[in-house]
Amino acid sequence: MPLVKGKQLVDIAERNGFAVGAFNVNNLEIIKAIIESAQEERSPAILQASQGAIKYAGIDFIVAMVKAASEQVDVPLALHLDHGTSFEQNMQCIRKGFTSVMFDGSKYSLEENIHKTRQVVQVGQAAGVSVEGELGKIAGTEDDISVDEREAFMTDPKEAERFMRETEVDYLAVAIGTAHGPYKGEPKLDFDRLKKIRELTEAPIVMHGASGVPEESIKKGIELGVRKINIDTELRQAFTSGLKGVISEKPEEYDPRKLLGPAKDSMKEVIKEKMRLFGSSGKV
Ligand SMILES: O=C(CO)COP(=O)(O)O
Numbered sequence: 681m682p683l684v685k686g687k688q689l690v691d692i693a694e695r696n697g698f699a700v701g702a703f704n705v706n707n708l709e710i711i712k713a714i715i716e717s718a719q720e721e722r723s724p725a726i727l728q729a730s731q732g733a734i735k736y737a738g739i740d741f742i743v744a745m746v747k748a749a750s751e752q753v754d755v756p757l758a759l760h761l762d763h764g765t766s767f768e769q770n771m772q773c774i775r776k777g778f779t780s781v782m783f784d785g786s787k788y789s790l791e792e793n794i795h796k797t798r799q800v801v802q803v804g805q806a807a808g809v810s811v812e813g814e815l816g817k818i819a820g821t822e823d824d825i826s827v828d829e830r831e832a833f834m835t836d837p838k839e840a841e842r843f844m845r846e847t848e849v850d851y852l853a854v855a856i857g858t859a860h861g862p863y864k865g866e867p868k869l870d871f872d873r874l875k876k877i878r879e880l881t882e883a884p885i886v887m888h889g890a891s892g893v894p895e896e897s898i899k900k901g902i903e904l905g906v907r908k909i910n911i912d913t914e915l916r917q918a919f920t921s922g923l924k925g926v927i928s929e930k931p932e933e934y935d936p937r938k939l940l941g942p943a944k945d946s947m948k949e950v951i952k953e954k955m956r957l958f959g960s961s962g963k964v
C-alpha cells in the first residue's frame with residue numbers, strides 16, 4: 681500500500697496505547713528487514729532516514745526504495761526525516777515524498793527553536809506531511825558531558841507546553857535521560873519529568889536513543905505517553921554481527937548476497953522483538 685502520514689500511525693498508537701517503532705534506514709537490506717518484519721508481525725512501522733543516510737544513499741534512492749517496499753506490503757508504513765537540522769533539508773524531504781519530517785532545533789534558544797519549527801509545521805500542514813520537533817537536547821553516549829550538563833539538557837515541562845502550543849508539531853522528541861549510541865551502563869530515565877511533560881502537553885512523545893534501554897523502561901515510557909520509539913544502534917549491531925558471523929563461518933564466501941542475507945535476517949530478529957515489546961505487533 682502507499683506510504684501513509686506519520687501522524688496516522690502515531691494516532692493508531694495513541695488510541696491503542698502502544699508505540700510505533702521508527703527504524704533508521706541506510707540501504708536496501710535494512711529497508712527489507714523492516715518491511716518484512718512489519719508484514720510478518722502485522723505491525724505499522726516508520727522508516728526514517730537521517731541526513732547522514734541521505735548523504736550516503738542519495739535521497740532519490742531512499743524515497744524510491746521505501747516507496748517500492750511499501751507497495752509490497754499491506755501494513756501501513758511512513759517515511760520520516762530523522763534530525764533534519766535545517767529548513768531546507770525539511771523542505772527537500774517534503775518535496776521528494778517523505779510523509780513525516782523532523783525539525784531538530786535543539787541547538788537553538790527556545791524562541792528560535794519555536795520560530796524555526798513553526799515555519800516547518802506551516803509547510804507540513806499545507807503539504808499533508810507530519811512534523812516532529814525536539815525540545816531539550818538528546819546527547820550521544822560518546823559525548824563527554826557532566827551530570828549537571830545532562831540535567832541542563834533535559835526537557836523543561838513548562839517550556840514543552842509552550843513549544844507544543846506555539847508550534848503545533850504532531851509529536852515531540854524529549855530529553856529525559858536517553859542518548860544516541862551504545863550505553864556504557866544502564867540508562868536512568870527521568871519518568872517524573874516525562875509524566876509532567878505529557879500532562880502539560882498531551883503530546884505523543886518520541887523516545888530517541890532507545891537502543892539498549894531496558895524493557896521495563898520502554899514499557900513504563902509507553903504507559904506515560906511515548907508513541908514513537910527510535911532504534912538505530914541495535915540495528916547496526918545486528919547487521920554487523922550477522923555479517924561477521926557468516927564471514928567467520930565461511931571465510932571463502934565472496935557473493936555479497938550470501939553475506940548480506942544473514943545480516944538482514946539478524947536485523948529482522950531485533951526488529952520483530954522491538955515490535956512485540958512496543959505493543960505494535962498485530963495492530964494492523
Ligand atoms: O534516536 C535515534 C535516531 O534518531 C536512534 O538512537 P539509537 O541509535 O540509540 O537507537
Ligand SMILES: O=C[C@H](O)COP(=O)(O)O
Pocket residue numbers: 704730731732733762763860912913
Ligand atoms: O540520531 C542519530 C541516528 O542514529 C542517525 O545516525 P547518523 O546521523 O549517523 O545516520
Ligand SMILES: [Zn+2]
Pocket residue numbers: 763784786814817818
Ligand atoms: Zn537532536
Ligand SMILES: [Zn+2]
Pocket residue numbers: 763818860888889910
Ligand atoms: Zn535521535
